[in-house]
Amino acid sequence: MQVAIDGPASAGKSTVAKIVAGKLSFVYIDTGAMYRACTLIARNHGLAYSDEAGILKAIDQDGIVLEPGENGQKVLVAGEDVSLEIRTPEITANVSEVSALPGVRAKMVELQRELAGSTDVIMDGRDIGTTVLPNADVKIFLVASARSRAERRMLDWQQKGIEAKQTVEEIEADIAKRDYLDSHREVSPLQKADDAIEIDSTNLTIDQVVDAILAEIAKKRNNLN
Numbered sequence: 001m002q003v004a005i006d007g008p009a010s011a012g013k014s015t016v017a018k019i020v021a022g023k024l025s026f027v028y029i030d031t032g033a034m035y036r037a038c039t040l041i042a043r044n045h046g047l048a049y050s051d052e053a054g055i056l057k058a059i060d061q062d063g064i065v066l067e068p069g070e071n072g073q074k075v076l077v078a079g080e081d082v083s084l085e086i087r088t089p090e091i092t093a094n095v096s097e098v099s100a101l102p103g104v105r106a107k108m109v110e111l112q113r114e115l116a117g118s119t120d121v122i123m124d125g126r127d128i129g130t131t132v133l134p135n136a137d138v139k140i141f142l143v144a145s146a147r148s149r150a151e152r153r154m155l156d157w158q159q160k161g162i163e164a165k166q167t168v169e170e171i172e173a174d175i176a177k178r179d180y181l182d183s184h185r186e187v188s189p190l191q192k193a194d195d196a197i198e199i200d201s202t203n204l205t206i207d208q209v210v211d212a213i214l215a216e217i218a219k220k221r222n223n224l225n
């Protein structure tokens with residue numbers, strides 16, 4: 001079974017996808033982490049974020065590997081665990097530029113399809129239901145207001161003891177900017193697939209979103225049997 005979860009930044013995709021994967025023993029694949037790894041590679045090689053040929057060569061040199069980790073998924077670049085480094089504000093601020101490069105997308109989509117090939121998966125991103133797994137059994141489009149997404153991001157940092165260098169307003173502005181870039185790029189923009197089920201989590205708890213997704217998967221399984 002293939003489950004696709006798409007939606008804008010910080011809508012809760014990875015949080016709920018990890019829980020659903022754990023409950024059903026599916027493999028969880030965080031495709032955003034792959035574009036973040038590409039951005040880190042560009043930075044480490046001193047390349048401009050627009051230098052498609054240079055970045056593609058550097059990706060081939062370093063290699064991006066996804067492995068199951070304690071917290072869902074581990075990302076290795078050149079053999080090193082970079083799971084935390086890919087979440088810094090610097091990488092977050094530049095990932096939309098790198099992820100808009102068509103050659104980078106083609107390479108990552110190939111890898112994502114390979115990873116999804118032979119196992120039950122739940123994959124989250126922006127273009128999973130539209131491009132990566134167009135025949136996914138269940139497609140979810142998870143949204144929430146930009147304000148509540150910014151507030152959740154702030155709360156998340158507070159709970160993890162990470163010092164917030166931005167106000168909620170600044171986080172909201174950054175989220176809105178990234179959503180705009182991700183929705184307006186030429187190749188595979190963030191878009192709801194025609195057959196995706198939209199869930200607005202603005203006023204829902206994590207458990208309520210998880211239950212809604214589990215119900216959609218159960219419905220699909222019943223139809224298949």
Ligand code: CDP
Pocket residue numbers: 008009010011014031032033035036095096097099100124125126127128178182
């Ligand atoms: O977790 P957060 O919402 O901050 O973002 P993410 O899922 O880690 O994705 C980071 C960035 O990667 C997005 O803003 C997109 O630019 C890009 N991305 C993409 O283009 N396609 C995907 N399938 C997943 C992520």
Ligand code: CDP
Pocket residue numbers: 008009010011012013014015016152153155156201204205206207209
């Ligand atoms: O993967 P994505 O960028 O879509 O979001 P995330 O990294 O899962 O972050 C979402 C944040 O919102 C986490 O701190 C969750 O605890 C929180 N949250 C949620 O995911 N869903 C809710 N219904 C309420 C809060």
